[in-house]
Amino acid sequence: MEPGLRRxxxxxxxxxxxxxxxxxxxxESREIGVDDDFFALGGNSLTGIKIIDRVAQDYGVRLSVRDFYLAQTPARVAELIEQGRAAA
Known part of the structure; x- marks a missing residue:
C-alpha cells in the first residue's frame, strides 16, 4: 500500500x-465506536437533529436528515462531512 493511502x-x-x-x-457521554449504529444506540430524531446542527457548527457542513439517517455510523457520517467539505 502506498504511504499516501495509509496516511x-x-x-x-x-x-x-x-x-x-x-x-x-x-x-450520555458513552464511548461510541466508529461503526456503532445510531439507531442501535437509541438515537432518535431529536438526537439526530442536535448532532446535525453540531456538525454544521463545528465543521461547516450541513447534512440532510435523510443522509444522516442513511449513514447510521460515525465513520460514514465522517465520510459525508469530507464529501461536503470537498464540494464547498
Missing part, C-alpha cells in the same frame, strides 16, 4: 473517532 486511511479513521466522540456527547 489517508489513518486520517479517515481518526476523523471517524472524532465524530464518534462528538456523538458520545449526545448519548
Amino acid at each position: 489517508k486511511e489513518r486520517w479517515a479513521m481518526e476523523f471517524g473517532q472524532e465524530i464518534a466522540a462528538l456523538w458520545g456527547e449526545y448519548f
Whole structure:
C-alpha cells in the first residue's frame, strides 16, 4: 500500500473517532465506536437533529436528515462531512 493511502486511511479513521466522540456527547457521554449504529444506540430524531446542527457548527457542513439517517455510523457520517467539505 502506498504511504499516501495509509496516511489517508489513518486520517479517515481518526476523523471517524472524532465524530464518534462528538456523538458520545449526545448519548450520555458513552464511548461510541466508529461503526456503532445510531439507531442501535437509541438515537432518535431529536438526537439526530442536535448532532446535525453540531456538525454544521463545528465543521461547516450541513447534512440532510435523510443522509444522516442513511449513514447510521460515525465513520460514514465522517465520510459525508469530507464529501461536503470537498464540494464547498
